[in-house]
Amino acid sequence: MADTTDRLALPYILADQAQKHVTHNEALVRLDALVHLAVLDRDQSAPPASPTEGDRHIVAANPSGDWSGHASEIAAWQDGAWLFLTPQIGWRAWLAKEANLLVFDGNDWTPALLTPDMLSTGTLTRLGVNTAADDDNRLAAKTSAVLLSHDDVSGSGNGSVLGTFNKAATGNDAGLKFQTGSSTRALIGLYGDDDFHIKVSPDGSTDHDALTIDASDGGVSLAAGLSLAGGTDRLDAYQLGSWTPGFGASDTDPSSATFTASGNFARIGKYVFVNFGLNVTSKGTGGSGNATITNLPFSSDGHFYSSDLRHAGVAFPAPGAPMMRSSGTSLVLYSTAGADMLWSDLPSGTFSFLGCFSYLGV
Numbered sequence: 001m002a003d004t005t006d007r008l009a010l011p012y013i014l015a016d017q018a019q020k021h022v023t024h025n026e027a028l029v030r031l032d033a034l035v036h037l038a039v040l041d042r043d044q045s046a047p048p049a050s051p052t053e054g055d056r057h058i059v060a061a062n063p064s065g066d067w068s069g070h071a072s073e074i075a076a077w078q079d080g081a082w083l084f085l086t087p088q089i090g091w092r093a094w095l096a097k098e099a100n101l102l103v104f105d106g107n108d109w110t111p112a113l114l115t116p117d118m119l120s121t122g123t124l125t126r127l128g129v130n131t132a133a134d135d136d137n138r139l140a141a142k143t144s145a146v147l148l149s150h151d152d153v154s155g156s157g158n159g160s161v162l163g164t165f166n167k168a169a170t171g172n173d174a175g176l177k178f179q180t181g182s183s184t185r186a187l188i189g190l191y192g193d194d195d196f197h198i199k200v201s202p203d204g205s206t207d208h209d210a211l212t213i214d215a216s217d218g219g220v221s222l223a224a225g226l227s228l229a230g231g232t233d234r235l236d237a238y239q240l241g242s243w244t245p246g247f248g249a250s251d252t253d254p255s256s257a258t259f260t261a262s263g264n265f266a267r268i269g270k271y272v273f274v275n276f277g278l279n280v281t282s283k284g285t286g287g288s289g290n291a292t293i294t295n296l297p298f299s300s301d302g303h304f305y306s307s308d309l310r311h312a313g314v315a316f317p318a319p320g321a322p323m324m325r326s327s328g329t330s331l332v333l334y335s336t337a338g339a340d341m342l343w344s345d346l347p348s349g350t351f352s353f354l355g356c357f358s359y360l361g362v
Contacts, residue, residue, distance in 0.1 A: 011026050011027055029078050029079070029083065030083070030085065034074075034085060037056070037074070037091070037092065037093040037094070038056065038093065038094040038095075038096060039056045039057055039058050039074065039093050039094070039095055039096065040055060040056065040057055040096055040097060041057055041058070041095070041096070041097040042057070042058035042060060042095060042097075042098075042102070042109060043060050043097075044057060044059075044060055045059070045060040045061065045062050045063045045064060045067065045071075046063065046064045046065050046067060047065055047066050047067050047075065047082065051077040052077065053077060053078070053079075054076070054077065054078070055076070055077045056074055056075065056076045056077075057074070057075045058072065058073075058074060058075075058093065058095075058102075058109055059071050059072060059073050059074075059075050059084075066082050067082070070084045072087065072104075072107075072108060072109065073085060073086050073087065074087060074093070087104040087109075088104070089104060089105065089106045090103065090104065091103070091104045092104075092112060093109065095109075098115070098117075099115075100112075100113060100115050101113050125138065126138040126139070126140075127139050127140075128140045128141070129141035129142070129143065130142040130143060148161055148163070149161060165189065165190075167190065170193055170194050171192060171193070173189065173190065173191045173192065174189050174190045175187055175188050175189015175190060175191055175197075176188045176189055179204075183203070183204035184201050184204045185200065185201055185202075185204070186198070186199065186200050186201070187199040187200075187201075187207065193215075194215040195212050195213060195214055195215050196212070196213040196215070197209055197211070197212050198210045198211040198212075208223070208224065209221075209223040210222070210223065210224065211223075222235075222236070224236065225237070225269075234269075235268070235269040236269060237267055237268070237269060237270075238267065238268055238269075239265075239266070239267040240264075240265070240266050240267075241264070241265055241297065242262070242263065242264050242265070243263045243264070243265055243274065243276075243295065243296070243297040244261060244262065244263065244295060245261040245262070245263050245276045245278055245293050245294065245295055246261070246293070246294035246295040247259050247261065247278055247280065247291075247292070247293060247294065248287070248292055248294055249287040249288055249289045249290065249291060249292065249343040250289035250290040250291075250292050250330070250332065251288045251289030251290075252286060252287055252288040252289065253286075253287060254283055254284035254285060254286045254287030254343070255284050255285055255286050255287075256282070256284040256285055257280070257282060257283050257284035257287075258280070258281045258282045258284070259278060259279060259280040259281060259282075260278075260279050261276060261277065261278045261279070262276065262277055263275055263276030263277070264276075265297045265298075267297075267298060267361060270301075270360045270361055270362075271305075271358065271359075271360065271361070272296075272297070272298050272300075272358065272359055272360070272361040273356070273357075273358045274296065274297065274356065274357050274358075275355065275356040275357075276293065276353075276354075276355055276356075277352070277353070277354050278293065278352060278353040278354075279350070279352045280346075280350060280351050280352065281350050282348070282350075283343070283346050283347075283348060287343040288343055288344070289342070289343060290332050290333065290334075290340045290341065290342060290343070291332075291333045291340075291341045291342065291343050291345070291346055292327075292330045292331060292332055292333065293324065293330065293331040293333070293353070293355070294329065294330045294331075295329060296326070296328075296329040296330065296331065298329075298361035298362070299328055299329050299361065299362050300326035300327065300328060300329070300359045300360065300361060300362070301359075301360045301361070301362045302326065302327070302360075303326075303359060303360040304324075304325060304326045304357065304358065304359035304360070305358045305359065305360075306356070306357065306358045307323050307324045307325070307355070307356075307357050307358075308355060308356050308357075309322040309323060309324055309333070309353060309354075309355040310322075310353070310354040310355065311351065311352065311353050311354075312351060312352045313347060313349065313350055313351030313352060314346060314347055314351040314353075315345075316333075316334075316335045316339075316341055317334075317335050317337070317339035317340070317341060317345065318335070318337070318339075319335070319336075319337045320335035320336030320337035320338070320339070321335065321336045322334075322335060322341075323335060323336055324355060324357055326357070326359045331355075331357060333353075
């Protein structure tokens with residue numbers, strides 16, 4: 001039979017033992033030191049110079065003096081001498097200096113409770129609320145709602161509440177992800193650059209940019225267009241610019257024609273609005289077919305809505321007013337009576353056109 005108990009090493013009173021009270025009192029002293037265990041500190045490696053009866057300490061690493069060789073043990077000052085208690089896995093001790101409960105894990109004493117210091121100094125490496133946290137999701141929570149409110153408790157609040165997402169470099173991501181059944185369906189934030197993106201995904205693997213705000217100038221881009229009525233027709237373009245009209249014939253272009261031309265355009269969705277001015281000093285030689293204004297900024301689908309053509313130095317086929325119709329990237333000149341302006345109808349001297357036109361682009 002062993003002389004002491006297995007867990008607390010309390011001495012047994014043996015049969016026919018003399019002075020049984022000594023053994024009994026020794027067991028009481030150990031129990032007194034261990035039951036409701038509370039220690040003063042755990043950061044001392046040498047015994048204090050003037051201990052008080054009943055004081056208990058967790059011996060720090062690299063102990064010296066009377067504590068030498070007793071690292072991590074409980075040192076209790078009992079009856080004018082140090083009593084050392086070797087901890088077992090699962091022992092708990094209240095640490096008065098840090099106001100924290102410790103537990104012995106077989107190697108060291110570690111906090112058994114979450115402390116304010118752990119939250120404020122970065123000691124806590126992960127936190128899970130109603131679910132497990134991991135190395136990727138160091139803060140994880142399963143909850144029906146989350147509230148972040150302005151600070152009206154500590155006295156240091158300013159009435160605002162702000163959230164910050166900081167990424168390491170431009171090519172990294174910082175944003176919010178929205179999922180259905182753990183499959184991503186939308187993203188908001190800075191993804192792959194410093195522009196602000198709103199993205200959507202039909203399957204969790206393919207992303208589509210819905211809206212992008214350029215970080216350099218605040219310009220807004222709608223990659224798939226805008227549907228105000230929720231239908232399939234979308235406003236997918238808005239553009240302002242200039243274009244340089246050409247001048248020629250539909251069948252055979254002339255040679256040595258001289259002219260100057262300029263124009264502007266606006267595109268809103270499929271609708272294209274153009275204006276231009278054309279001054280011809282010589283129509284050159286050759287040329288056959290219809291007289292045309294070429295190089296439209298966008299090709300036409302054949303539908304046009306308005307046409308206004310002013311001219312000087314040239315007579316249109318009578319009767320009717322001068323008009324234009326679109327064909328591809330060209331405007332064909334004709335009169336409202338339906339007669340086309342042929343290249344051969346143009347004068348050999350100087351003449352000019354000033355016009356505006358609207359059509360459906362492709």
